[in-house]
Amino acid sequence: MEVTKGKETKIVLTKPFQLEAESDLEPSYRAPHLLHRLLSLLKNVRPGSDLTNFQLPPVFNFPKSQLQCYGESVYCTSSNLLSQCNSGQSPLDRFTSVVAWSISTTRPTSFGVAPYNSTLGETHHVSKGNLNVLVEQVSLNPPVSALHATDEKENIEMIWCQQPVPKFRGTSIEAQVHGKRLLKLQNHGETYEMNSPHLSIRILPVPGIDWVGNVNIRCPETGLVAEISYRSSHSFLGFGGSRKLIKGKILDSSLLKVLFEVDGHWDKIVRVKDTNSGEVRVIYDAKEAISGLKTPIIKDVERIHSPPLQRWISTSNSE
Template sequence: MAATDPQAAPSMTSQVSHRPPVTALYATDTKKNVRLLWHQEPCPRFYGSWMEAAMKGRRLLMLDEYKETYEFSSPRLSFRFLPIPGAEWVGTCKVGCAKTGYEAQVHFKAKSLFGLGGGTNRVEGRIKSISSKKTLYEIDGYWDSAVTIKDMSTGKKKMFYEVKGSMAELRMPQLVNPQDVARTESVLVWGKVTRALLKGDWAKASRAKKVVEDNQRMERKLREKEGKTWQAKFFQKLDNGDWVWRYPDQPVLPAPIQVPLPTHGPYIVS
């Protein structure tokens, strides 16, 4: 399912730490009583001709109407430089809910060294009971096109997920309220860098990047001189390392920058 109204499910994304690089996100859908709390830290490892980035952090999807919380992990992002450059998701993603007693394990399959062994974006998985370990459903397909689901009790298979034309309908973010854009918003901070890169002017992009970095260093020195400690505006870090939304009783307000969503969702359950 996908929302047709960009203001139906607003979200706030913020880089809450520079070293290590941590990004936090909080999204709310007040119409459907859904909340998403997420923070992520990429941890790359290099292996010569390729590298992988494990995504540390915590991801929670809360269905408040049913009082259900789903926690899910992330696969690893793999970049291969030789012999054929490319990037793909690999590894296992787990999704579980203690209240319902169900868990899903989805395996993102990697291609072989020379690109053999099937297409990219292949997924296989199982949905099972946490207590009995019994497999209830099996899923198979490609996450960027279509995935089928098989009921193990009947042996019947049907379409579970289908992208169709939704990817083609994706549009660039739109600035709808310029006066509400904070000076720390990425669209302003990195705007000159982005425009130079889009034009292929690498020298201009490099100069603009240096200006951004110099300004950040100057602001940090000014805070240190005044004895101030920087704090994330919308998120706070708990003792266990988790980042949480500072205003749990308040939904996220509509943002000045919005992404037009497809008119129909990619998820089809027949």
């Protein structure tokens, strides 16, 4: 992220969103008197209003572009989940690994602060090992971001198109994420289609932020389908309850048969239970996948200043 003070331009990078997101966020990027200021901003906004063009004061932003957030969910992982998707021996093994990879793109965020809105034509490009990721802001009104990524070694391709639509609900803000994600395993001739969960920002009675909604993953070539629900349950007045829940199932659509039941927490452990044998196994461990991530480093500073504005970076553990 470029920050200009007078004639001096400073490049500022922050750690990727990860399990330690709240504790790692630098105090200087936390909004002061958070709840009071947020309520004052929304006092004239009616419930149901579209907040797509709503401008946050800079004090509520931290030095990270929205495009960078999208890209980080793909290239910032501690384990190579993409490789596991490709190495599965059977279509069901590969599909289950794709479900785990999809869950890994769900990252914790910090309440009350947000990344900067991307400008039209802005790009974010990262190379990590054999993985190349390019994200571009292709539309400004409505705001639409497109992502294309390839892994040359694994022969994998990703294509995303996302449009966030935030709406004010009175005591919360729900950012619906429209669009489709495609993951192609070229070696197996399989394409996986999926959507994204929505982001729920709860203001009252207890401030908080959660991913909610239904994610459907399907592979037309194999007929396998996953129906995953992101949930948060709260007890009286919003206190207690269980957050970051995942419930769902994996089924064979051609036979209308449920093969696995999915259960867990996207920020902890997610398990599947074989409906035939009753066997339970872990398919996703958030601590292994999205913990201890390092701040990216810049390898070519000059390209950052080239028009149109681009973010060319490489993660610190890249070869």
